[in-house]
Amino acid sequence: MKALVLGWDCATPELVFNKFIDDLPNFRKLLRNSLYAPMESCDPPITIPAWMVMATSVNPGRHGIYGFRHRKENSYNDIWIANSTKFKKYPKVWDILAKHGFKSCIIGIPPSYPPLPLNGWLISCFITPDKNKPYTYPEELKKEIEKEVGEYIFDVEFRTDEKEELVKNLWEMTEIRHEIIKYLMQNKDWDLFWFVEIGLDRVQHAFWRYFDKNHHLYEENSPFKNVIRDYYKLLDRNLGEYLKLIDDASIFIVSDHGAKRMKGAFCINEWLIENEWLVLKEKPNGIRSIDRVNVAWDKTIAWGWGGYYARVFINVKDREKYGAIKKEEYEEVRKELAKELSKVEDDKGNKMDNKVFLPEKLYPECRGDPPDLMVYFDDLYWRSAGTIGHNKIHLERNDTGPDDAVHSKYGIFVKYPHTPKILDRVSIYDFAPTLLNEFGIKVPLHMEGRVIK
Ligand SMILES: [Zn+2]
Structure with missing residues (x-):
């Protein structure tokens, strides 16, 4: 049993299942033999904590994580920042899989800095402060990918007016991550492979006004009008390459929340x-x-x-x-x-x-x-x-x-292969139980979701 999870941060059901579907040949083909649905995120529907809710099936209150920043014990301006060490209370799916002997390859799931040990390999996420810090598990993996593939890029500066530069940076970041993903897919002995591409969130925040006629700052015929569509096409092309590399894994495509225009x-x-x-x-x-x-x-x-x-x-x-x-x-x-x-x-x-x-x-x-x-x-x-x-x-x-976009409550869920089926909605809490079920593992009682059928 193997499972590949493609995390498209901020992938929006209205865009990916409808508006852009004809531009995404690999995704469209995959949907024909999939179970898919909009996936309702947690409250609040934001990147941190949503990915960890997905990986644990435990709500933000039980984690004690309500966003990225938190105030320190009732102070007026002292804060602490969420990172991987704040999510140790409940096991992630890969921790549970490890107990059954399965190995995982985890790339860029927020928050995964500092890198915590697991049965497998891990590259930390966009909160990584600097690439001179250890950002992998095991630590030697960093040297290996830098030697065999290239220098990892964690994030782009997306709240900027330098849009041309941003497009270049986004494509460069996604390309290097794609190459590293392919390298690890082929060279590691994984059972679960789960990565998150944060670029989609960034591109939607930065370019929404150029394609959505309802946006209050809509700019007609902008040279950037197709940037979001083109970025989805890039993800689709990359999906096609993963499909060629693996033929025996269940495939999930998921997002932590969607996006909509900011008013x-x-x-x-x-x-x-x-x-x-x-x-x-x-x-x-x-x-x-x-x-x-x-x-x-x-x-x-x-x-x-x-x-x-x-x-x-x-x-x-x-x-x-x-x-x-x-x-x-x-x-x-x-x-x-x-x-x-x-x-x-x-x-x-x-x-x-x-x-x-x-x-x-x-x-x-x-x-x-x-x-x-x-x-x-x-x-x-x-x-x-x-x-x-x-x-x-x-x-x-x-x-x-x-910033042109805000988050919407629904992201996406796709499971392939499956007899073709579209559901009205599934819940982000159901993802971890569904993934464990795929490996024949009983859902632990502390999880809040159920297996999607
Ligand atoms: Zn997100």
Whole structure:
């Protein structure tokens, strides 16, 4: 038994199953003998934690991972960053396979830096700080791939206006990863081969406005109008080459979430200031992150963070250093704020489809450092901007660099070969059980999903 998992980070069902399907001959042919469906991601549907949810079938609350950054124990601006060591509590599928003697080749699954030992081979992901650091398991694998294939590229700088340069970098990164994947496929004795190509996420964030006529910054007839389509074609060509190299493996093609156009950025802290939840000692000169403005903490009830979704924190006495509300008031204040946030409107005064979550309602167990509220503005169409000093609440563009897309809740799931079947949806929690089942391994009780049939 062998399984190959192609992780196309951010692959979007509407594009890959419909809009671009005629441009993807290998993928289209494979679908004819596959089970496939849109795959519902976790909350929040973002790269970290979604890939680890897929690999463990355990929700973000139990992992205690709510995004990339987390605040350190109720501090105002001290943070910690998620990495591979924060996901040790639950076994990944490859850890379980190892117990049954199966070997895995794992490439670029976020977060896999620093590289952790496994029964097989591993190359770490886009959070790898620098290629002079050890980024493989075993450590010698780094030398081997650099000698036999070339220098690995972890990521590209995608929030940039240098679009031509970005196209070049994206293709270069994907090409080298493709060569290394082919080399390892042929030279290692693997049972599970799972890689993630982050380039697709980057290309969709960077080029969405050039192909989506509904995007508020749509540019007609741009030289970049086909970049996203061409990138999917590149992945399809690479898929064709893998299919030629292996003939005895089950193949899965999956994504951690999808993408859709960004409508704008909602300045969470500007809104909190305007509505007197957040109080400054003085207005900043220019645009600043909240860490660099003078906050009157003793008068502040709540503050927020930017990102694809907003994390909101409440300033509680005896929990935060200068807590402004009493513990007994916490629930009432939180509910009031949640209600107000659910009513915020877009730049034109239109109603938005806001979703405000209390973390403990989303997850039966909230380990680590959860925020007090999690907010999806307009079902994530509006991202959250945490910076202060805009003097307005709605921005046309992202406040942390050019970005045209946000994440959508559904990614993709394809299993080949299979009697042709299309399902309405599957869940990201079902992936690990399904993969284990493929190897004849019983699904452990701690997993939350079930085998896709
Ligand atoms: Zn992603």
